[in-house]
Amino acid sequence: MTQGATDPIPFGSESLAQVRLVLRGALIALDFDGTLAPIQADPSTVRMADGALEVLHALAERGAKVAIVTGRDAETVLRLGDLASIPGLVIEAIYGAERWSGGRLVTPPTPLAMSHARDDAARILVERAAGDPGLQGAWLEDKRINMVVHTRRAGDPEGAQRALAPHIEALTQRYGLEMHLGKNVLEIRLPGLDKGASLRRLLAETPAEAPSALVFAGDDLGDVPAMDAARQWGADTGRPVVTIASGAPRSSPVARAATLTVGGPAEVVAALRTLL
Ligand SMILES: [Mg+2]
Known part of the structure; x- marks a missing residue:
């Protein structure tokens, strides 16, 4: 992708267009660092890419379920991203060890x-x-x-x-x-924690019926199990799935696991905007 953040995205637009048709009820699950927010040498100074918060709000307001799937703890991500006001937001944090939703944090004691x-x-x-x-x-x-x-x-x-x-x-x-x-x-x-399990939990918990579609975006090796889980869910349900690798070299495991590769967080935001 070489277009600017506000231009239409030609590459992968077909698969994103399929999700757009059934956006109400879709699960939009996103890694945070390197995906929504450019990586910084000091992780405490990380901020989301321009327009990220607005597009997440817009997706939620149109009936998509927005989730953050991260290795960070939930409170840090909420603070860095200013995310708490997104309607219906769920955060699967620390690879699923803790969960935030509806203003409530469930977190285990220190192991x-x-x-x-x-x-x-x-x-x-x-x-x-x-x-x-x-x-x-x-x-x-x-x-x-x-x-x-x-x-x-x-x-x-x-x-x-x-x-x-x-x-x-x-x-x-x-x-x-x-x-x-x-x-x-x-x-x-801790053993047994990974983003694949986090994503499967999110996919299984929609109250009325399974999500109408799934988008997952990530940038690192830890996101590969979620991309594998997304592909499996798509094969099992026949519903549209888009997995986006952010800023990953094309030969990397994360890019190979994804259906769409973009240059980094600004282009993840651009891709999400095409769903609106
Ligand atoms: Mg990341």
Whole structure:
């Protein structure tokens, strides 16, 4: 896609047009970072792309169910995106460990394993960086229910991710946790949480009948299980499905799993706007 944010989208427009025909009752499920909001070196400064909030409101007002499916915690996403006023919004947060809807947050207690792993994870970063200056700048984000090692600020983010991965992997095995790779991140998660399960839950819970159509957009490896779940749901129900990869190289797993590839959050917003 090369058009500006307000131009019609030729690429993929047929599949989006099918969703548009049945927008009332469709599920529009979206990742946050890298999909609705450009990634920043400091995750606390992230803001949604221009027009994102407006298009989410408009979709909800036309009867679509809007959901955010994210690795972040719900309250942070609500605050960064100013999302709470979107009618009917649901947030599947921390890969489905917590859920926000209708102003109500359901969140589990801090997992014991995560509490125990926290000090070890911090120590690994300090010790490794002391022996390898290339790892300086890597830092641990404690999200209570999960943790994220960020390597974006290291001199060579991908090299730092590769160097730290075996140590973080060993840590997660020690505590019965899981390590997942992402874009310049190593995520430490409780086992069994992924966005595929989050999306299947959202698809199953519509009260009267199944959603009329499904759009899912994401940008990273963690979004691939949701894209796979979306494709499976489309095959099972015969209803329109569009999966959008945001800012992912065409050869990447996330782009290969998606039906439509766009350049980044501004173009995700443009694609959503074509549904109105
Ligand atoms: Mg993302």
